[in-house]
Amino acid sequence: MIIGLEEYLALGALLFSLGFYIALSKKNAVGVLMGVELMLNAVNLTLIAFSRFSTSDITLSTQVFVIFIIAVAAAEVAVGLALILVVYRNRQTINVDRTTLLKG
Amino acid sequence: MSSFGFHLAFWLLAAMTVGGASMIIVSRNLIHAVIYLVISMLGVAGLYLTLSADFIAVVQVLIYVGAISVLMLFAIMLTPRAERNNTETSLKLPAAAVMVLILTATVFVALDTDWGAVRQAALADQARLIGQSLIREYVLPFEIGAVLLTAALVGAIALARHDDEDAAIHAQSLQAEADGTAEDVALLTDPPLVEVEADAGAGEDGGS
Structure with missing residues (x-):
């Protein structure tokens, strides 16, 4: 069995769905962020796999694109964790089930 | 590329990545979950190496494993x-159902499609090429990314700082400077220290 594009794509899909489950189901806000990070990683892995196995030469532009995704993900985590700290300071919890200020 | 070493590396790294991600779901302690996230990210970095993307692998280790986990x-x-x-x-249950749906759909498409893929030659001298293209054809996204990172940094600091306490301490220090007495300075430093100790004690109780 030769390891080709399909194996990497299946692995990326598995990682993405695990991250999706974590982001939707975790009670702790930091856990939700972890799920989002896993999903971003899965997308990056899929992009790099496509660039490696494509029919045209897109390796360089894909790698630059992935670097931009990583930079935006880092900014997102910094702001997300600051938001978690603010929620904690106001409500003494980071449980996403208990932040129900907007619940009707 | 079908050598035994490559197969071993791919399957070990895949097991590491998926195992780490699954352990985030299973583990009941949040700090352990972060450690498993680090393991999963390291596995992804290794997979980048098997795809001959050395520079991305290094960036992954530096940013995800080094910075984001901390x-x-x-x-x-x-x-x-x-x-x-x-x-x-x-x-939990609806999320699991949607997860299975996404997984089956994407894996089916990935395996069923004829991608017509051929393995490209690995990019030689990647770091230099990426750096050059970042300041040539991708210079505008690069600058926008720099502005975005700065804005995110300023926003995170503005969100996370204690406004009331900082203002109070600032006013106190101005008052102390105006009075010029040592007593006020001592009074100024005492309350925050007590507060920090109380926080540390609470943290130890919560952790154990």
Whole structure:
């Protein structure tokens, strides 16, 4: 069995769905962020796999694109964790089930 | 590329990545979950290496394993009175159903499609080429990314700082400077120290 594009794509899909489950189901806000990070990683892995196995030469532009995704993900985590700290300071919890200020 | 070493590396790294991600779901302690996230990210970095993307692998280790995980640990440590458990909400079952749907659909498409893929030659001298293209054809996105990172940094600091306490301490220090007495300075430093000790004690109780 030769390891080709399909194996990497299946692995990326598995990682993405695990991250999706974590982001939707975790009670702790930091856990939700972890799920989002896993999903971003899965997308990056899929992009790099496509660039490696494509029919045209897109390796360089894909790698630059992935670097931009990583930079935006880092900014997102910094702001997300600051938001978690603010929620904690106001409500003494980071449980996403208990932040129900907007619940009707 | 079908050598035994490559197969071994791919399957070990895949097991590491998926195992780490699954252990985030299973583990009940949030700090352990961050450690499993680090393991999963390291596995992804290794997979980048098997795809001959060396520079991306190094960036992955530096940013995800080095910076983001430490940032998450900081966020956990700075919320000492919050619960440390990592259990699921009531959305658990619908989330699992949607997860299985996404997984089956994407894996089916990935395996069923004829991608017509050929393995490209690995890019030689990647770091230099990426750096050059970042300041040539991608210079505008590069600058926008720099502005975005600065804005995110300023926004995170503005959100996370204690406005009231800082203002009070600032006013006190101005008052102390105006009076010029040593007593006021001593009074100024005492309350924050007591508060820090109380926080540390609460953190230890919550952790154990």
